[in-house]
Amino acid sequence: GQSLEQPSEVTAVEGAIVQINCTYQTSGFYGLSWYQQHDGGAPTFLSYNALDGLEETGRFSSFLSRSDSYGYLLLQELQMKDSASYFCASMGGGYQKVTFGTGTKLQVIP
Amino acid sequence: DVKVTQSSRYLVKRTGEKVFLECVQDMDHENMFWYRQDPGLGLRLIYFSYDVKMKEKGDIPEGYSVSREKKERFSLILESASTNQTSMYLCAIMSGVYGTGELFFGEGSRLTVL
Numbered sequence: 001g002q003s004l005e006q007p008s009e010v011t012a013v014e015g016a017i018v019q020i021n022c023t024y025q026t027s028g029f030y031g032l033s034w035y036q037q038h039d040g041g042a043p044t045f046l047s048y049n050a051l052d053g054l055e056e057t058g059r060f061s062s063f064l065s066r067s068d069s070y071g072y073l074l075l076q077e078l079q080m081k082d083s084a085s086y087f088c089a090s091m092g093g094g095y096q097k098v099t100f101g102t103g104t105k106l107q108v109i110p
Numbered sequence: 111d112v113k114v115t116q117s118s119r120y121l122v123k124r125t126g127e128k129v130f131l132e133c134v135q136d137m138d139h140e141n142m143f144w145y146r147q148d149p150g151l152g153l154r155l156i157y158f159s160y161d162v163k164m165k166e167k168g169d170i171p172e173g174y175s176v177s178r179e180k181k182e183r184f185s186l187i188l189e190s191a192s193t194n195q196t197s198m199y200l201c202a203i204m205s206g207v208y209g210t211g212e213l214f215f216g217e218g219s220r221l222t223v224l
Contacts, residue, residue: 045214
């Protein structure tokens with residue numbers, strides 16, 4: 001089966017850096033994705049890691065360690081508009097099944 | 111741009127009714143997914159399909175079925191709606207290069223079962 005754990009809430013100051021962790025248990029693991037969801041909106045894709053290491057996309061970076069079954073999303077130079085829920089999602093288990101974590105609600109404060 | 115269209119944004123049904131939620135994509139993507147989203151529980155996978163007439167159970171398939179007669183359309187069926195199926199339902203397709211794990215979501219269908 002698949003399960004993913006991430007913190008339920010994180011608060012950070014505008015302009016700061018925040019890291020959202022995700023640990024997973026996924027059989028037949030292919031890779032780890034991250035999604036952002038604003039209140040009332042649909043999730044939108046941020047990044048994907050299939051190999052160990054850091055992937056950088058602008059202010060957002062994502063890291064994966066397959067040996068530790070662990071990944072994180074790093075958000076730099078936080079802006080108020082980054083206040084949203086962030087989900088990690090693993091792909092695996094055959095037929096490209098995608099399973100989501102329970103989400104981390106990020107609040108950015110002035 | 112990838113477009114995923116869910117037929118109804120809001121539905122109100124009564125216990126025991128049969129409910130159909132439709133999802134249509136405008137591209138030729140194989141993989142389609144149905145999730146439900148509830149506060150504190152994240153997105154939970156109900157069913158997914160990797161080709162026409164092919165389906166796989168997700169993590170919470172009980173009380174649901176699906177149909178994929180054509181590649182562009184993936185339907186979620188609640189045979190006999192119950193109040194615990196009140197939720198936001200999200201359809202998604204997997205796009206991009208094989209194995210990138212990128213899902214595109216529809217706007218969601220908020221179902222209330224009375």
